[in-house]
Amino acid sequence: MKAYTVEQGIAAPLDRANVDTDLIIPKQFLKSIKRTGFGVNLFDELRYLDEGYLGQDNSKRPLNPDFVLNQARYQSANILLARQNFGCGSSREHAPWALSEYGFRTVIAPSFADIFYNNCFKNGMLPVVLAEDIVDELFQQCKAEEGYQLTIDLAQQLVIRSDGQQFAFEVDPFRKHCLLNGLDDIGLTLQAAEDIRSYEDKVKQQRPWVFQNIEV
Structure with a gap:
């Protein structure tokens, strides 16, 4: 597993609460016995205008121009801003697999579903819990400023804005050790x-x- 130390990059705002794992990676794609290949179907129902199925040529599917990850300004995002109770629903580990393969290593939200939260650490991703008012502020700035970037320093347990403003977050010491050392x-x-x-x-x-x- 790739170590997580300091991650810097563009943040993408997924402005909806209670995003469940079936929305993150729909059930029809769970038929695959591999741990890879899920990134192209991340948020499939939101990302595409047609109905997706396993083995489809995604390059020929019509994209939803209104979905945030299809917008040019967020194409290289590696940090996902989310709302409360992110990752609720079934316990499928495919959800962090899909997020990670797409390119996200960090998800920032006011709260996470417990099983999804645990699965993130096991797959080299960092779920960061920040107060709702802080997350609101990050959403506003992200939408207002194209190319909006954040820095996540796991060792220092800080989310750092481009203007230098810092927000501390909590993380279990054992999970932190595993991420810093790339240990699954x-x-x-x-x-x-x-x-x-x-x-x-x-x-x-x-x-x-x-x-x-x-x-x-």
């Missing part, structure tokens, strides 16, 4: 690889019959 669940396990091998060698000597039919 597999990476965490591999940190103990020597101890695991040592334990397995010990067990092989104590209970060799357990390993008789196992090919390593």
Whole structure:
């Protein structure tokens, strides 16, 4: 997993509350058994004017010109501004997969659904909770200023505007450690690889019959 230290970039404002995971990545795309390929269908129902289905050639689909991510000024955005209760609904991990593959590494909102919030950290994304009045201010500035950028400093736990104004946010120390060091669940396990091998060698000597039919 790619480490998250300091991220700077254009912010895109998704100005609607209670965005659920089915809106983030609709259910018809969950048939894929891969962890990739979901970015092109992020916010599919909002992004395109026709009905999407798995295996479709998205380059030929009509885009919704009113949807924020289809506007030229937000094409390279890597920070998503959202409203309260972002990521509610089903627990599908495909939602952060789709956001991440599209290019978002940070989502800023007044509140998140718990399971989505947890899934973000497991997939190298940072969900930042800021007070609603601060998020309102960021939305206003983002809409008023083309190319509006923010800097997210995870080590310092700060959201920094281009004018230098800073907003502190809270993050669990363990989750922060994992993001800063690019550690997902597999990476965490591999940190103990020597101890695991040592334990397995010990067990092989104590209970060799357990390993008789196992090919390593």
